Amino acid sequence: MTPQAFRLPEGGRVSRDEPVGFVFDGVRYQGYRGDTLASALLANGVHMTGTSIKLGRPRGIFSAGVEEPNAVVQIEAPFPEPMLPATTVELFDGLVASGLPGQGRLSADPDPARYDAVHAHCDVLVVGAGPAGLAAAAAAARSGARVVLADDQPELGGSLLGTREVLDGCPAAEWAAEVGRALEAAPEVRVLRRTTVFGYYDDNHLVAVERRTNHLGPLAPAHLSRERVWRIRARRVVLATGAHERSLAFADNDRPAVMLAGSARAYVNRYGAVPGRRAVVFTTNDSAYAAALDLAAAGVEIAAVADTRPERGEWARRAEQAGIEVLTGHAVVGTEGERRIASVTVAPLDGGSPSGAPREVAADLLLVSGGWNPVVHLFSQAGGRLWYDAELGSFVPDSCRQAVDVAGSARGVFHLSGCLADGAAAGRRATEAEGFAVEEPLALPRAAEEPRSPALPVFVVPGPDGAGSATHFVDLQRDVTVADLARATGAGMSSVEHLKRYTTAGTANDQGKTSGVLTSGAIAHLLGVDVGALGTTTYRAPYAPVSFAALAGRDRGVLHDPVRVTALHDRHVALGALFENVGQWKRPWYYPREGEDMAAAVLRECRAAREGVALMDASTLGKIEVRGPDSGIFLDLLYTNMMSTLKVGMIRYGVMCRADGMVFDDGTVIRLAQDRFLMTTTTGNAAAVLDWMEEWLQTEWPHLRVHCTSVTEQWATVALVGPRSREVLGSLAPELAVDNDAFPFMAWRDTAVAGIGARVCRISFSGELAYEINVLPWDAPALWDALLGAGGRLGITPYGTETMHVLRAEKGYPIIGQDTDGTVTPQDLGMGWAVSKKKPDFIGKRSHSRPDTARPDRKHLVGLLPDDPAVLLPEGAHLIDSEVLPAPPVPMLGHVTSSYRSAALGRTFALALVRGGRDRIGERLYAPVGDHVVPVTVASPVLHDPEGTRRDG
Amino acid sequence: MLLIPCPWCGPRDEAEFHYGGQAHVPYPEDPAALTDEEWARYLFFRDNPKGPHPERWSHADGCRRWFNAVRDTSSNEILAVYRAGEPRPVIA
């Protein structure tokens, strides 16, 4: 076939001097810049784009926009993308696409494109830049209001781009361009092209996606985001979203070259492509006549217009004047043709059913118009109610709780002058409601007043008696026919939602944009009920499909969640540490040396801490400063133990519970002054603990004069641990008396360490003599280096979280979140000593006396010693009291929370929560592991230095 | 994304806030004096109405203050906001 044989020699908005090469279904074609893939295919005489999903019937381009049900394609190059309507794919050089029978393909290669999101705030958001939207935006912009105008097309004008309508004597598209230029020049207006507003959420929060580089194909600059999500908060919204034409259900209404009349008109006028040579037009309303006349003017022979209406209206007379045969009171009752239609059968209608002799008309194109559905999707998403306008045969907007107005054909105004006036009025109302003064009303261009006669909505054209309705399609993409709907109603279904689910009508990629109302109409026809009473299925976001990548935006990889590192991170990296994620923090896990695995490294690190000296970065612990005269009272309520009696200069360990009595967090509290405390939290819980404190202070105890501030990032902390830690500290802190009497356990001192101002705390999470040295973060590397230097001759060893866990477990110190799980009380942990009996109340106290919480046989934290000292129990293993594994369900007594190899003990050991565990010490239990059981003996959780002799060095 | 009028900062996106459940549930004066049933009611039972609901919000990514709002749970419409400690406004 001649290239672009169906392209008009002139006219339309394509650039004939910019030819574009593309491949569809393996065939190379040429189109022009300004084409869509669909218009370029039509210009090359290609209607059929694939076969249908269930029945495998040939299907072709049906519409010219986002509502397309048939021509859904797979983009193969430049990068695979599934399931795009060919009617929305802007043509570019190098495009390779293929037709799809309903399932797309994902690329196994990573998507190289970038995506991002921005926020916008405006007084008025106008959605849609057709005549109503342009008028609304122009009217609103005059007031000085901040206006955002968003439209899904590359060019403003909406339907005006596809008609030959005239405004003030000029082509309407020129008016649209001029309004667009004026809007773009206005300082408070933002015009977003290629931008689909796809979601309408609460409080006028709308979301849109802008396709920024797709139309550039392989030339898209890599640094630009391919798609951008706009999160728009608008004081008022004007929806000028237009209308979608719909088809009717008649026999074989699905063949290629059956096309919506308005879409055919757009192909001729906007793209200069004629979708056929000889057309039949089938309509229930006036709009298809304009299409017929425009196609005729472009040289398409209009074989006949079949109009369901018995009366001959003004449009019919115009058509006849143009030499077109108009068959009033007629319907199309069938089509023939394989890869595209070859003929159309028309018959007179009597009382809604065909009667009289059918007549076959040769044609390669059938234009249909069953009426227009206002695009009410966003309005409905906003919570707006719809009503059924029987005269239009459409659902139109009623009221909505949100600040939204609907203008133009989106509310059923289907003529140009009306759309302009409606849009301008909506724009003015929106700005006035927001308090913007409008001087003069917007001067609107004059549109020709076209004749109008009422539509006669028809949804189903029954076939001849007995012929059935198995090819009367309502949903082309899901292959749903009137016969399918009849089967569903026959099964007892009467709700439109059930019918949708029974037949899958409306569930495909187009989400029923052209088929939804037709489906309701066909169901109403079958059930003999009113369409309005039946209603439609619910419209939901997104209005049109949006890529996962666009929604994910930049929040991927390292930006998925912030990475927090300590002031010493570079030191850890240089020492070869492996890192553990703890909350958002990267913590050194262990520091393997050449040839060491984790077990070897941890044993070495543990040995250093127990026998010599070791150091750890403890900066990630949460730190909260608590100030004010009532701080002691507050901390007494917060912690299970007494904090108000703590002396300045001293430190106390504390546990806090939720109100349900379960352990929430633990840490140390140091008293800096009478009215000033500094507390630490676990690494992962720092923010939650601060939130918790503020919640109680603000909502329950606002009378307490207390302020809390997070100072986690203000301090870097190095734990210096081991029997020789005193030597190291002493050598670096000449002003500090480090002997046990002068600087006892659980005391703190301000001093200089290696010449750096430091707060040194005698705290131990290992049972060894230990110090926590706190300095300003920028001094931390110097401190670290000084400690390594001073401890070098003693073999000072950096250690990570794994060694910390082993050391504390040997002493039976629990890790909140590892040895507890939100169902564990302090008493369960054996920390009754940390639960005050004297205080009248603390958060969680009352819960401890509930019947289940006070039971003596709750699960207790105990130690476990495997009989075989080389066997390491898996953390998470459960415990039973039987040597032989019984059949399930097996009664379980508890589980292993922590399990390690101990250098100090020379064996493996574990901590576990065991039912009545403290009364089982010495008892033999069994841990099923795989298909055998591991015998263990229950022990005290304090396995190393139970007398606590090592604490003071 | 609700637009929540923080009584201290003005209207802000919901994502800046932390939800705190039903408002006006005071911590009992003397928990020890409560029966287990009464304590359970304080711990676990909160109103769950379909309609206006007085509730607590914290402007967690803003001023970090707790305040109260009356929101209609059948529409998400915020009918009133007021500072902690202020009485619940009468909603007509």
Added chain:
Amino acid sequence: MSPRTPGADLPEHPEWLWRSPEPKRSYDVVIVGGGGHGLATAHYLARNHGITDVAVLERGWLAGGNMARNTTIIRSNYLWDESSGIYEHALKLWEGLEEELDYPILFSQRGVLNLAHSLQDVRDSVRRVHANRLNGVDAHWLDPREVKDVCPIVNVCPDVRYPVMGATYQPRAGIAKHDHVAWGLARSADAAGIDLIQNCEVTGIDVQDGRVTGVRTSLGPISAGKVALCAAGHSSVLASMAGFDLPLQSHPLQALVSELLEPVHPTVVMSNAVHVYVSQAHKGELVMGAGIDAYNSYTQRGAFHIIEEQMSAALELFPVFARAHVLRTWGGIVDVSPDASPIVGLTPVDRLYLNCGWGTGGFKATPGVGWALAHTIAHDEPHHLNAPFTLDRFTTGALVDEHGAAAVAH
């Protein structure tokens, strides 16, 4: 005619489903709520107990609430004995349900992976695997390489923000087609003579001398010997009609589907740490869900940022999804209890039974809870499967704390 796209359509529904009768004035049992749980309860009342003078009252269209809105994941690998008891009973019923209902419910045991992203996730996961196995629930711990074997598209590279450190795997878990399940149950109940009454909103519950006597509805009063509440997100509203409170909060829960895609995802993947779960349903669409919206709401609408967060999490795990498209989003109302476990059993009102608090877990429990609640109704005492799930546990403190056990940081 081309061949049909593989997997792109579903088996046909049967020629007949259910009647739409007018309500009678009186029934032995009235079930409030025509969702999956209400319908399963009706089915098992008839099947297990021969009780058929039953009405199921649905305020909208049958199975149009959470049953129509959930992401259809079925598994039983819960931590606590009480939970795995009822969910495993349900899973066993799922395995025979297609035959039992003579309905193609498309139960596909394609396995569920629950990913672990931190060392503590790993500990919690291994703990759950061990507990599951001792409770007779199939469960495996997989390392990242084995995860990749089960689901090749999961990104197990160690250099992502929260790397996959392994996963629990329940091979018997899977998905089913929610509408088909509900309709199979409804057809069975209807065939047994149970009246399924749609567009019938309960407006009041009549209680005399501490005993329920009937309900008032938008279609008039209906007296009943026994009444069971199976109303999910609206349970609090109904309980207040009967004069008692529930420790529930109703939250929006959103879900979404993509367009139809060629098979790419062979199993079900869930990640609590990065908040997403995803499967590829029978027609080829990716079905995804995320966390609940934070605030109480009955609107069946959520906020958009929840969807955005879910998508970034999804692409962290599945980079291959980048150019898939979100086709449709929606929201349901989930009734969340303080311990993330359900409340099923007796109430302070005699002959009034309760089934609520399932949060995000209701679908998978459908046959199990129907079985147990039918027993509870028939015998006026809890079945051993639902006995632990009393209202009373919130007073004693004997919670079945499924989220406490999985949501504590360190």
